[in-house]
Amino acid sequence: MAGQSETFCNQPLRFSIPTRDARGRLVRLDEVLAEILAAHAYPPLIEKTLAEALVLTALLGASLKEKGSQLTLQTQTEKGAIRLLACDYKDGALRGYAQFDPATVAALPDDSTLLGIFGKGYLAITFDRMKPAIEGGGRYQGIVPLEGDTLADAAANYFVQSEQIPTLIRVAVDHVNGRCVAGGLLVQHLPEGEEGRERLHVRLDHPEWEHVEIIASTIARAELADPSLPLEEIVWRLFHEEQEVRIEQGHPLSKGCRCDPVHIRDVIAKFPAEDRADMADDAGDIVVDCEFCSRRFPVSLASFNN
Missing domain, CATH: 3.90.1280 (CBS domain Like)
Structure with a gap:
């Protein structure tokens, strides 16, 4: 693995494994998350759910390299404790909020699944890329059902259904020194031909992807949410046996409310x-x-x- 440098919270890390046709991103939110959550007195369940959504937004937004591009994540529900959840990412600026029914939230257990929190609903992910349409720019939105135990499960389904990219996503939320800390890992299979050539058919059972998925699945929640553990160290723990792993620092994150x-x-x-x-x-x-x-x-x- 090339280079081991200190990684602080609130700065995503991109990595790729060329011999396995895989790429990934890691993010951990600490101070930025505290700033965003401080604007509202959220109950613990809502705080945890919004923290997970913000991690997902940062993971997806970190793929945008063109200045001015934006990633928006929003839930659409018919009934449930959370009526609306909206987050977005633009040039490293992250923001999000949740509208909820206090009485319904109070009656829910702390380990509620998506169905319990949102009822029947959908997850909408919108990419606004600031580059020519011929190069993949413009607006693209994918909508998938809120299915699975967590928002991370629903987001992984988005990539499989909307973009046909095998994807593993893990998110952890914890409290460290009295405040909420959250981290996430996203790993994807990129078949030969993804970069600059005609893309080959994606197989969920591709042997290279199966290997990467199994290894990535061993990540512990405590590792993702530990602010003292550098993100490079997580990549090293997971993939140190690989022939080559390339890493790249992402854009530093900040609280990004753009009201003016x-x-x-x-x-x-x-x-x-x-x-x-x-x-x-x-x-x-x-x-x-x-x-x-x-x-x-x-x-x-x-x-x-x-």
């Missing part, structure tokens, strides 16, 4: 004056709530007359 008073005012200014008047409260302010950071932005009607 100037931008909000510019958006409101595009509405006709009569519509703005209807939006205003008794004090003459149009108040915009940001669900991601739990902040309110009042914009005075009088400011549009200047």
Whole structure:
């Protein structure tokens, strides 16, 4: 394995195993996760579920290399404790929030599965790539049922069903020194021809993929969520017997709520004056709530007359 350098939390790690036609990503969220969760007083079950969703968003978003590209992960449900869960990633900026029914959540056990938390629903994953369409750019969305025990299971099904890529995803959420820490591993099979040549048919039972999947499955939850364990060390523990493993640091992650008073005012200014008047409260302010950071932005009607 080339190079062993210290890896800190909140910075994804990409790796590839050329002789096995496999690639992967690792991420661990600590300080960034604490900042995002601090905006809302989530019950433990909701906190754990949102933390898992944020790890998945970071794992998927880390594949985007073009500046301005965005990955959005969102659940759509009919009934359940969580009515809406939304996360996105853009240029290393990560954000997310969950809307839930407190009474329903209070009645659920801590080890509830997807069905218990969401009821019947779907997981939507949207890629917005900032490059020409002929090179795979533009918007692409895949929607799969919320099936399995965890969001990681549903996300793995997305890759199998929507992109026909054999994928293993593991996510762990734990509390370390009084705060939530979460980590995740994503490993995929890339058949010969993936890079620059016609892609061959993907086989879930491909012998190279079976080998990588078995090894990757041995990852322990404690390893993924341990902030003192460098991500490079996890790759080494799993794949040190391979002929070659290449690693690459991903874009450092940060809390990424993009609400901005100037931008909000510019958006409101595009509405006709009569519509703005209807939006205003008794004090003459149009108040915009940001669900991601739990902040309110009042914009005075009088400011549009200047």
